[in-house]
Amino acid sequence: MNLQQDSIRAIIWQDQQLQLLDQRKLPHEQIFLTFDDAVEVAQAIRDMVVRGAPAIGIAAAYAVVLAAKTAYQQNPQRWHSLIQPALQQLALARPTAVNLMWALQRMESNFAHISNDPVPILLAEAQQIHQEDVAANYKMGELGAALLPQNCCVLTHCNAGALATGGYGTALGVVRSGYAAGKVVQVYADETRPWWQGSRLTVWELMQENIPVTLIADSVAASLMQRGKIDWVIVGADRITANGDVANKIGTYSLAVLARHHGVKFMVVAPISTLDATLDSGDSIEIEQRPDTEVVSCHGQRIAANHVVVWNPVFDVTPAELVDVIVTEKGVVHQPTRDKLSQWF
Amino acid sequence: MNLQQDSIRAIIWQDQQLQLLDQRKLPHEQIFLTFDDAVEVAQAIRDMVVRGAPAIGIAAAYAVVLAAKTAYQQNPQRWHSLIQPALQQLALARPTAVNLMWALQRMESNFAHISNDPVPILLAEAQQIHQEDVAANYKMGELGAALLPQNCCVLTHCNAGALATGGYGTALGVVRSGYAAGKVVQVYADETRPWWQGSRLTVWELMQENIPVTLIADSVAASLMQRGKIDWVIVGADRITANGDVANKIGTYSLAVLARHHGVKFMVVAPISTLDATLDSGDSIEIEQRPDTEVVSCHGQRIAANHVVVWNPVFDVTPAELVDVIVTEKGVVHQPTRDKLSQWF
Numbered sequence: 239m240n241l242q243q244d245s246i247r248a249i250i251w252q253d254q255q256l257q258l259l260d261q262r263k264l265p266h267e268q269i270f271l272t273f274d275d276a277v278e279v280a281q282a283i284r285d286m287v288v289r290g291a292p293a294i295g296i297a298a299a300y301a302v303v304l305a306a307k308t309a310y311q312q313n314p315q316r317w318h319s320l321i322q323p324a325l326q327q328l329a330l331a332r333p334t335a336v337n338l339m340w341a342l343q344r345m346e347s348n349f350a351h352i353s354n355d356p357v358p359i360l361l362a363e364a365q366q367i368h369q370e371d372v373a374a375n376y377k378m379g380e381l382g383a384a385l386l387p388q389n390c391c392v393l394t395h396c397n398a399g400a401l402a403t404g405g406y407g408t409a410l411g412v413v414r415s416g417y418a419a420g421k422v423v424q425v426y427a428d429e430t431r432p433w434w435q436g437s438r439l440t441v442w443e444l445m446q447e448n449i450p451v452t453l454i455a456d457s458v459a460a461s462l463m464q465r466g467k468i469d470w471v472i473v474g475a476d477r478i479t480a481n482g483d484v485a486n487k488i489g490t491y492s493l494a495v496l497a498r499h500h501g502v503k504f505m506v507v508a509p510i511s512t513l514d515a516t517l518d519s520g521d522s523i524e525i526e527q528r529p530d531t532e533v534v535s536c537h538g539q540r541i542a543a544n545h546v547v548v549w550n551p552v553f554d555v556t557p558a559e560l561v562d563v564i565v566t567e568k569g570v571v572h573q574p575t576r577d578k579l580s581q582w583f
Numbered sequence: 584m585n586l587q588q589d590s591i592r593a594i595i596w597q598d599q600q601l602q603l604l605d606q607r608k609l610p611h612e613q614i615f616l617t618f619d620d621a622v623e624v625a626q627a628i629r630d631m632v633v634r635g636a637p638a639i640g641i642a643a644a645y646a647v648v649l650a651a652k653t654a655y656q657q658n659p660q661r662w663h664s665l666i667q668p669a670l671q672q673l674a675l676a677r678p679t680a681v682n683l684m685w686a687l688q689r690m691e692s693n694f695a696h697i698s699n700d701p702v703p704i705l706l707a708e709a710q711q712i713h714q715e716d717v718a719a720n721y722k723m724g725e726l727g728a729a730l731l732p733q734n735c736c737v738l739t740h741c742n743a744g745a746l747a748t749g750g751y752g753t754a755l756g757v758v759r760s761g762y763a764a765g766k767v768v769q770v771y772a773d774e775t776r777p778w779w780q781g782s783r784l785t786v787w788e789l790m791q792e793n794i795p796v797t798l799i800a801d802s803v804a805a806s807l808m809q810r811g812k813i814d815w816v817i818v819g820a821d822r823i824t825a826n827g828d829v830a831n832k833i834g835t836y837s838l839a840v841l842a843r844h845h846g847v848k849f850m851v852v853a854p855i856s857t858l859d860a861t862l863d864s865g866d867s868i869e870i871e872q873r874p875d876t877e878v879v880s881c882h883g884q885r886i887a888a889n890h891v892v893v894w895n896p897v898f899d900v901t902p903a904e905l906v907d908v909i910v911t912e913k914g915v916v917h918q919p920t921r922d923k924l925s926q927w928f
Contacts, residue, residue, distance in 0.1 A: 533774065
């Protein structure tokens with residue numbers, strides 16, 4: 239395994255600063271924004287400069303390093319308390335993906351053991367989180383690809399690729415591994431309204447590596463399945479509850495219902511950090527609502543009539559019964575249940 | 584019944600010319616384009632100045648009047664043959680909606696009986712087609728609304744409203760009648776990618792009449808159903824085959840599968856002219872593919888990466904088994920089958 243072989247990296251730590259590839263500008267502009275302030279990183283997460291559950295967690299981990307540096311410079315004795323407002327900003331940046339909370343808690347678990355400058359220890363931990371995520375993605379790619387048949391056509395939703403993670407990707411990690419193994423012959427990416435993660439990010443990612451990809455409008459997926467063109471739907475996850483329910487980008491649940499109707503397999507690929515044992519089922523997951531402008535406008539130009547009421551939930555919950563397999567870096571669970579998942583809690 | 588009470592009319596015959604409300608510009612600009620040439624009307628149909636199966640049929644009927652006028656002016660003895668190229672252009676304008684062919688055939692059926700200037704007779708026939716369509720919509724509105732419960736929440740797809748017909752609408756005719764009867768309390772309109780008929784047309788139509796409407800991204804429909812927020816899905820149709828299969832805007836089939844999964848009722852509202860007894864089942868319907876630009880661009884601005892492969896079928900086929908009821912102006916068919924529909928063929 240060579241962690242450097244994939245070329246797309248959206249999160250880079252360099253010169254004691256955090257660089258984030260601005261995903262609002264892709265695919266037409268590839269611009270890295272540089273951060274040395276944790277609260278600005280929190281805003282960048284809110285604004286979707288960086289998005290994708292694992293990527294948000296990694297960015298937040300680096301942001302803790304930035305916050306600790308600032309706090310330590312202000313007062314070396316009181317940095318533990320001075321850092322708290324920044325941590326709260328980060329925690330509140332986006333509500334649905336649990337990886338954000340997981341990364342913050344993992345960073346904070348080091349605080350008690352730090353007596354001097356916190357930066358070296360916290361930076362090492364953030365980099366460890368980052369590297370572990372990439373390694374987990376390679377492992378999940380291997381485990382997920384092993385489940386695919388020859389001549390496999392995959393439908394993926396949103397972007398669960400290198401851009402959404404530390405690198406390589408969760409769902410797209412499986413696609414990459416499956417393509418490298420000669421199994422995946424065609425990928426369909428839906429555009430993923432309202433934020434166009436499919437059109438803008440997934441298509442771009444796969445085209446970088448010449449993996450055959452065809453773009454469809456979201457509502458076309460059912461027709462593809464009806465024509466027998468899809469073997470597997472492969473998606474990422476923002477949170478998986480104790481019973482195996484999966485919160486992921488709005489539209490995932492729709493694909494899961496359609497897949498079941500057509501006898502198409504449905505795979506969820508997510509690192510262990512996505513599991514949330516504190517929630518019993520998907521009913522308890524907070525579903526983020528985002529601004530109407532995402533739905534009624536495009537590139538700043540109004541599409542819909544003024545003053546229309548909009549409902550813009552950006553995640554949905556797929557019940558465990560509709561999931562054929564959950565792939566994590568620790569292994570694979572077919573037909574997930576509370577009992578089967580409890581091994582990882 | 585007062586055919587003038589609805590205010591939205593997208594097709595107007597005035598001063599011996601055809602006026603079409605340019606639906607590419609809605610909702611921000613309300614511009615009528617004026618036509619006195621049938622081939623230009625064919626181009627307008629292709630370009631979606633006018634769209635919606637019944638509206639296309641009506642526009643084509645008026646275009647035959649324009650073509651006959653031109654041909655008769657060129658040569659009063661030979662107008663029957665001189666008109667043929669224009670008729671062919673009209674017939675080829677869009678392939679999926681059968682109402683276009685139906686209207687052309689109905690207009691042509693008059694040719695043999697015309698000895699002098701064809702314009703008065705053909706104009707009377709086109710106006711008759713137009714008026715019959717509006718009357719059919721009112722009748723379907725009444726029949727469809729009778730099926731709805733109190734406190735009914737409706738999801739509609741694309742635009743099957745006044746803009747898609749001679750006036751009042753098919754699916755939105757049922758919504759209008761149901762709202763007037765105090766039964767429909769909430770309408771959800773999906774945006775209907777890639778052409779935004781929901782965002783741009785349906786929302787605008789309903790807001791004109793203060794019918795409560797909420798706009799959602801297409802992939803949100805499943806979440807609404809999961810939450811028990813939808814009682815009926817109500818859509819129009821572009822073609823209904825002998826066995827009851829329904830071709831309609833891409834995404835309709837997806838909603839039909841989702842509705843069945845959630846126990847939500849699924850209603851198709853279409854005039855008799857939408858029935859195509861010549862086709863045995865939906866497998867035989869030609870599905871129009873439209874340009875990639877509809878998917879990869881918005882308001883002329885590129886969204887997706889350059890050179891991406893796109894599949895852009897703009898209709899799909901819902902099998903009769905997923906349709907709870909077909910509403911026509913001649914009556915209602917529950918759980919449509921070949922036998923039940925044969926009464927109208």
